Amino acid sequence: MMTLYTLHAKIGPNKWIRLSELSKSLSELDKEYTLREDADKAKGYAKNYLKAHEPANKVPLRIQSRIID
Numbered sequence: 001m002m003t004l005y006t007l008h009a010k011i012g013p014n015k016w017i018r019l020s021e022l023s024k025s026l027s028e029l030d031k032e033y034t035l036r037e038d039a040d041k042a043k044g045y046a047k048n049y050l051k052a053h054e055p056a057n058k059v060p061l062r063i064q065s066r067i068i069d
Helices: 024-029 036-053
Strands: 002-012 015-018 061-068
Touching: 002 036, 024 036, 036 061
Parallel strands: none
Antiparallel strands: 002 015, 002 061
8 A cells, every 4th residue: 555645735724735736836846756755845945935935825734645555
């Protein structure tokens, strides 16, 4: 078994979207990570980018895990 991690942004109550749907400039981070540490780094980068370049897009971010066989 293997775990994959993806980043999502919250845009409403119980409504989560992929990062590329939130901002085209973050589409390079919208991928599946095999290591939780890499996903954590990408989340930190995305939060810092949004704070500096798109302050209107201040949204919660999460890392979602998915187990595959």
